[in-house]
Each structure stands twice: as structure tokens, then as C-alpha cells.
Amino acid sequence: MSTYYKTTDMKNIDKTKPVLVTGATGYVAGWLVKKLLDEGMTVHAAVRNPNKKNKIAHLEELAAQSKGTIKYFKSDLLDEGSYTEAMKDCEVVFHTASPFTSKYKDPQKDLIDPAVKGTQNVLETASATPSVKRVVVTSSCAAIYTDAVDCAKAPGGILTEEVWNTTSSLNYQPYSYSKTLAEKKAWDLADSQKQWDLITINPSLVMGPPLNPKSNTSESFSLLKQLADGTSKMGAPKLGMGVVDVRDVAEAHYQAAFTPDAKGRYITSAHNTNFFELGKVLLPKYGAKYPLPKKPLPKWLVMIVGPMLNKALTKKFIRNNMDIEWKADNSKIQNELGITFRPLKETMEDSLQVLIDQKII
Ligand code: NAP
Numbered sequence: 542m543s544t545y546y547k548t549t550d551m552k553n554i555d556k557t558k559p560v561l562v563t564g565a566t567g568y569v570a571g572w573l574v575k576k577l578l579d580e581g582m583t584v585h586a587a588v589r590n591p592n593k594k595n596k597i598a599h600l601e602e603l604a605a606q607s608k609g610t611i612k613y614f615k616s617d618l619l620d621e622g623s624y625t626e627a628m629k630d631c632e633v634v635f636h637t638a639s640p641f642t643s644k645y646k647d648p649q650k651d652l653i654d655p656a657v658k659g660t661q662n663v664l665e666t667a668s669a670t671p672s673v674k675r676v677v678v679t680s681s682c683a684a685i686y687t688d689a690v691d692c693a694k695a696p697g698g699i700l701t702e703e704v705w706n707t708t709s710s711l712n713y714q715p716y717s718y719s720k721t722l723a724e725k726k727a728w729d730l731a732d733s734q735k736q737w738d739l740i741t742i743n744p745s746l747v748m749g750p751p752l753n754p755k756s757n758t759s760e761s762f763s764l765l766k767q768l769a770d771g772t773s774k775m776g777a778p779k780l781g782m783g784v785v786d787v788r789d790v791a792e793a794h795y796q797a798a799f800t801p802d803a804k805g806r807y808i809t810s811a812h813n814t815n816f817f818e819l820g821k822v823l824l825p826k827y828g829a830k831y832p833l834p835k836k837p838l839p840k841w842l843v844m845i846v847g848p849m850l851n852k853a854l855t856k857k858f859i860r861n862n863m864d865i866e867w868k869a870d871n872s873k874i875q876n877e878l879g880i881t882f883r884p885l886k887e888t889m890e891d892s893l894q895v896l897i898d899q900k901i902i
Contacts, residue, residue, distance in 0.1 A: 554632050554674060554799055559583040561631045563616065563624065563663055564638025566596040568759035569679060569744070571752035572791035573635060574600055578609030580795075587616035587627040587638070599753040618659025624666045632672055633798045634737075636663045637679040639723060641716065641760050643853050648715035656719035657726050664730040664739075673737045677797045680724040680741040682783055682810060682869065683709070683717035688861035689781030692868045700869040702743070702806040713857065716760075724806075738804070740797040744790045745783025745810035745869065748819065749888050750895040761787075765892050768820045769831050769902045777817040777834035778843045778859070781867035783810035784819065786888040789880060796878040807874040811882030813867050822886045823893055831893075831902065840864055 560577060564570050565586035577584050586600060591613035604611040614627035618638055628634060638659060645651035660678065667673040685700050686692065687708040695704045705725075709717035724741055731739035748765060751757045767773055793809045820834040827833060840863050847854035874880045896902045 553801060556580070556582060556799070558632045558672065559585045559612075559630055560633040560635065560798070561585045561587060561624070561628050562635045562637060563587045563618075563627075563659075564636075565600060565613075566593075566753070566756075567637055568751050568753070568757055568761060569747055569787060569790055570635075570637045571599060571603075572749075572787050573637065573794050574611070575603045575607075575752065576791050576795050578603055578607035578611065581608035583610045583612070585614055585627045585631060586611055587614045587624055589615070589617055591615055595756045596753070603752070618655045618662060621662055622666070624663050625670070628666050628670045628673065630672050631670070632674045634663065634667050634673055634676045635679070635794055635798065636660065636676060636727075637794075638663075639679070639719070642758060643716070643760055643763070643851075645715070648711055648718075652715050652719040653711070653722060656723040660723040660726045661730065664727060667737055668730070668734050671736070675798055676727075676731070676737050676739050677794055678724065678727045678739065678741045679794070680727070680743045680806070681717075681720040682743050682745040682808065683714075683720040684724040684741075685743060685808070685869075687714045687717045688858070689865040689867045690861040692781070692866065698868065700808065702808055702873055740803050741806045742790065742793050742797055742809050743806050744785050744793075745808075746785070747787050747790055748784050748892050749787035749789075749883075750891045751787075754895050754899045754901055764816075766896065766902065768823070769827075769833055769893055769896060771832040773820060773834040774832035775834075776836045776838040777820050778815075778840075778847075779818070779837045779864050780816040780862045781813075781865045782815060782862075783812065783867055783869050784814050784885060784888070785809055785811045786883040789882050793874060793878060793880050796880060800878055803878060805873075807878065808869050808871050809874055809880070810869045810871050811888075812885045813869065814885065815867065818885070819889055822889050826890055827893060831897075 616623040
């Protein structure tokens with residue numbers, strides 16, 4: 542864990558070679574696939590079931606409208622060797638697949654195993670595929686912190702790429718634990734070889750318009766719906782968090798792959814904000830018509846009703862996140878990869894508009 546930043550020279554990537562995107566059906570991956578296709582590249586889309594038309598229809602549409610080409614491969618994180626064919630001839634691997642859900646029964650089986658064993662499966666395949674030069678893993682700010690209260694405890698009172706999550710566990714915020722263990726596994730595997738280098742993109746909560754709103758599984762989508770479907774009409778808690786637009790996250794992945802001297806982890810977070818604020822920025826345009834939160838909920842009330850409404854809203858979680866400032870330093874990705882971030886209002890308005898247009902709310 543001491544040599545997380547590789548210093549080997551990066552060879553230039555040949556953009557005429559195919560690139561692999563694992564979990565290509567996902568919310569974040571959708572915008573990355575769009576970017577790659579728009580650049581005229583050949584995308585090897587690794588998906589669990591290429592025959593599920595509702596999962597890939599949006600990718601088909603994107604490919605038809607772009608200069609690029611898409612090919613599908615059947616792969617599962619828990620099926621060893623199932624990425625071999627998809628990775629053939631690729632110089633770049635984008636590993637985005639990992640479960641992001643609060644609807645799990647067994648955290649080990651449903652979150653940790655696919656995240657960690659899946660990362661091992663994909664990265665070991667990279668080492669066995671001589672064409673691979675660079676691997677970009679979608680990690681998370683969840684691999685850096687668990688609760689907003691961790692920000693103040695970080696050196697300088699702010700999260701940076703140097704900080705690792707030490708407070709999540711199988712029993713507390715297991716999704717964060719899965720991302721922490723998976724990213725550590727990725728760096729360990731990167732350090733054990735010299736063929737490819739590793740970059741991690743560490744987004745905070747991703748918001749922004751989904752490309753496949755009808756079959757979206759991401760927790761981002763559930764949180765977005767909760768703001769506008771009436772769940773939050775009495776108000777929303779000021780849970781400290783970072784937020785970033787899905788389109789900026791896709792651009793970050795692209796730049797991480799094709800910027801020769803990109804290195805290490807990249808915090809990919811645009812706004813230090815809170816959950817109530819996400820609804821508040823929507824009020825001027827949508828407040829009259831939709832049941833958006835108009836005021837922050839008091840902590841004492843969330844302490845009483847929270848645990849009854851949502852199993853993730855435990856007393857410990859509320860204590861460690863509510864009315865607590867979230868702070869992360871996003872300067873590295875701006876300076877090294879040239880990423881600029883969209884304003885929060887644009888992100889949230891574009892997100893809600895998709896739900897309205899698709900008659901989801
Ligand atoms: P998502 O839409 O649910 O995408 C998850 C993807 O992982 C889907 O394509 C899913 O495939 C795939 N997957 C899950 N289990 C799999 C398995 N056993 N084998 C193969 N593929 C599997 O969620 P997302 O928000 O886009 O998340 C994508 C990545 O971003 C994840 O690594 C997540 O941790 C990371 N991330 C997300 C956020 C956020 O706020 N959304 C923030 C930080 C990091 P199916 O379509 O077949 O289910």
C-alpha cells in the first residue's frame with residue numbers, strides 16, 4: 542500500500558485499437574460509452590446479458606448516431622476468465638462494473654464479492670492480455686471516507702487523494718467498504734506487474750441525466766427520484782455530501798485513459814454540498830409543480846423517523862452525516878486532467894427533466 546503511485550513511463554495509446562468498458566449497461570458507463578463512440582472508437586461492451594434488449598437499447602442508439610462501433614461480450618464479475626475475449630487487442634480497460642445499491646440482503650455476497658473478486662478477475666485478465674497498457678478503475682469517494690464527519694478528521698480538515706476510508710465495515714456502510722477493498726485490490730495488482738498502469742477515478746455522488754432511465758439500477762437514480770416523487774415533500778435532511786455530474790465523470794474517465802502522464806487517484810467531485818441543497822436548486826424552475834423539499838428537516842425528527850423509513854438511515858449514520866459539512870479537494874483532476882465541472886443547478890435540472898420527460902415522476 543505504500544507505492545500507490547506508479548512512475549513507469551506511459552506509452553501512447555493507439556486510439557484505433559478497441560477499448561473495453563466493463564458494466565457498459567450502467568448509469569456512469571453509458572456516458573463514457575457515448576464519449577468513446579463520439580470519438581470514433583471501437584467499444585467492447587462487457588455486459589452480463591447481451592440479450593437483454595432493454596439494458597442495451599440506449600447503447601445501440603448511441604452507436605447508430607456516432608462514428609464509433611460497439612461490440613457486446615457476455616461477462617460476469619464473478620465468472621473467472623469471462624473478460625478474456627472482450628479484452629482481446631484492447632490497450633485501455635475501463636473497469637466500471639460494481640454493484641451500487643442499498644437494496645442488498647447479504648453485504649458480503651451482494652456487494653463485497655462482486656466488487657473485490659470482480660476487480661481481481663478483470664485486472665488479472667489485463668495482466669494476461671499483452672495489448673493492455675492502461676487500466677482506469679471507477680472507484681469512489683466512498684474509498685476515501687464513510688461519513689461527512691470523516692472530512693474534519695482528515696489532514697487539513699479536507700479529503701484528498703492521500704486519504705483512505707478506515708471507518709466502513711461489513712456491518713456499517715458496506716458499499717463504502719466494498720469500494721475501499723476493491724480499490725486496494727486494484728493498487729496491489731497494479732504494483733505486482735509492470736505491463737499496465739492504473740488510474741482510479743473517485744467520484745462523489747453522481748447526478749445528471751441517465752441515458753437509460755427506464756432500466757436504471759444505480760443508487761444515484763433512487764436518490765434523485767426521492768427528491769421529486771413526494772418522498773421529500775415535508776423536507777430533506779442536510780446530509781453532507783459531494784456531488785458531480787455524470788457527464789463530467791465520463792470525461793474524467795476519458796482523460797484519465799488518454800492523458801499520458803495521468804497518475805494515481807483522482808477525486809472527481811464538483812460540489813461540497815448536502816442532500817437538501819440538491820432539491821433546493823430545483824425550486825425556482827420546478828418548485829410550483831413538483832413536491833420538492835422546501836426546507837431542511839430537523840435532526841431530532843430524522844433521528845426518530847429516519848430508521849423507520851430507510852434501513853440506511855441509522856442513528857449512527859444520521860449523527861455522523863447530518864448538518865455536517867462535506868469537504869473534498871478537487872484540484873488534482875482540474876490541474877492534471879483539465880476537468881471543469883458543471884454547475885449544480887444545471888446537473889440537477891437536467892436530471893429532473895429526464896424523469897419528467899420519461900413520465901417517471
Ligand atoms: P449502475 O448503473 O447500477 O451500474 C453498475 C454496473 O455494474 C451495471 O452495468 C451492472 O450490470 C454491473 N454489474 C453489477 N454486478 C455485476 C456482476 N456481477 N457482473 C457484471 N457486471 C455487474 O451504477 P453506477 O452508478 O453507474 O455505478 C458504476 C460504477 O460507478 C460503480 O463502480 C460504482 O461503484 C461507481 N460509482 C458510482 C457513483 C454514483 O453516485 N453513481 C459514485 C461513485 C462511484 P447490470 O446492468 O447487468 O446489472
